Amino acid sequence: MRASIREVARRAGVSVGTVSNVLNRPDVVAEATRVRVLAAIEELGFVRNEAARTLRKGSGRTLGVIVEDLAGPCAADLVRGVERACDTGGYDIIWCTSDGDPEKERRRLDFLEQQGVSGVIVAPVALDADRVARLRARDIRTVLLDRRMSGTTASSVGVDHRQGGRLATRHLVELGRHDIAFVTTEPEPPPVRQRRGGALQSLGQAGYAPEQVLTIAEQEPTAQAGQRAARRLLEFGTLPTGVFCVDDLLAVGLVNELTRNGVKIPQDVAVVGYGDIAPAATCVVPLTTVRQPRDELGAAAAELLMDEAEGRHLTLAPELVVRDSAS
Amino acid sequence: MRASIREVARRAGVSVGTVSNVLNRPDVVAEATRVRVLAAIEELGFVRNEAARTLRKGSGRTLGVIVEDLAGPCAADLVRGVERACDTGGYDIIWCTSDGDPEKERRRLDFLEQQGVSGVIVAPVALDADRVARLRARDIRTVLLDRRMSGTTASSVGVDHRQGGRLATRHLVELGRHDIAFVTTEPEPPPVRQRRGGALQSLGQAGYAPEQVLTIAEQEPTAQAGQRAARRLLEFGTLPTGVFCVDDLLAVGLVNELTRNGVKIPQDVAVVGYGDIAPAATCVVPLTTVRQPRDELGAAAAELLMDEAEGRHLTLAPELVVRDSAS
């Protein structure tokens, strides 16, 4: 059976309170005592019972994170950022996936509440102000990813997607591409809408008429969908000379399918993606894309929670990464 | 503040014991009482305090999983499999990453011990028999992924990698490719060694001499490394007609770089990968590869834990997926 603080106390010849002090406020314990207690801990292989600690303290030194898909390429850097911040802050993390399913999101939130986390980072699916308030009432702070929620105590961290969109199309314009197409998704989640909004805006500034822009909508941001989009473009007869995909996966699929059909990228068609996920750099034609600082984003979110901040909103700047697909 | 079982009891006009019974053994509670209690729970928005439950019961209904990299493509299906099994079994999951770092692995195990999980699924880095025994002493069962450990109570689930390797090269042989190269990693973790072993074996059976097989070793199983491997092949002057990459990421990088250099796949070079990760299907030339049933693997691991099994070893069969890159 696992050793408890009481046995450590007996072994070291002190009271349980002292052992607890050694664990939590070592500075108030006399040197000699502390050494003795630490030795006892070592000998017994004592591990603190986090359940008891959480029960007593009301909440632990643990953060919960809910993303749509842990395994997807978008989560990769986020994971790294959050883990780095928590490692240095001495917090533990519980990762959860919602799969974009409101019901699952609810269950994960229940789970995190039950675990007594001290904060949650959520890429929201159906999360609403009520739930944020309920978490708040249980002393759990919330940070939203890429979405703000007014009238709540939730903080948020996000990327300036309008700016990202602007960067993408401005680059196509600078390359002298006049025939521009967008590949997006339908339905279009808010961040994607903002990207496309920014992209359109920057084209407008360059004197393009909105009707001039061919927009193709696929159902999901996947490489398969990008492939389908490419085939639809090919069917039109004349190809656009510049394409902005609102997601790198779409761009990867598109570039692959176009390449397979003998289209030269970037000579015939310049393609800009969005996200700078890992496959973007290793695509047949390395992808020009808009990098989102997702690791900093994750780290920032974690830090907000560890600082017990509320209602703070951070916006990070995206950055254009020029590779072969549009240069 | 969050409502406790006591307040629910007061509101429903029953004792705490009864509320607990409604939660855990609804059958022993009279219909009318149960309805009243459930109503009270609903009204108060009561959520069970998992910390208290875990403290009292000794261990929770939670499993811990430690993988090297949650964000990588290999984890994707595993995540899905484990989550599916746990969802139906009523267990919760705590995901952790070790980054392949022994120290981090240790810390994650400490964390899971502290959380009072009832079992752990580990893709081991430096985990040894001692640690398994220590977990065991704390009533935490262990399932290892893709590795067995003798002399312990740990169970394991894995794929028959020798067989996977055999499938890969047998296919190249059947395509009539005589000049075969391997792309592997150095150092070579056990599963990879087994793959290559099986691959060599099946070539031997087909009458190839081992010296006949050109082997290229890269440091990591990444797309960049695959690219480098391709360049090394190109430098040799004459290309092999068949290549087996021990990892899909290597294969993707290789296929991309070869394609960029005008090599026709599969006409000039047939390429077989390993793993059937998502990018394999959406590569410029869709990849022929060996599928590992990683979702079933994850589900099986979770089920072993939920059944409180010990010392059971499951081996799942890999499967050849033929796509364009070798057909």
Add this chain to the structure above:
DNA sequence: TCCGGTCCATGAATCGTTTCAAACTCCCTA
């Protein structure tokens, strides 16, 4: 009417921590 059995509900004890008021020990100063 009494007994035995079934069905439910009760509430105190328990899990392993943290917290905090109280006590104890020295040592210094008035």
Add this chain to the structure above:
DNA sequence: TAGGGAGTTTGAAACGATTCATGGACCGGA
């Protein structure tokens, strides 16, 4: 010598759920 601090240590009271021995209510049969 008394009194006051500073520095340590103590031990009992939480935290919120589960468990289980105990007992009450009710019914049927003798």
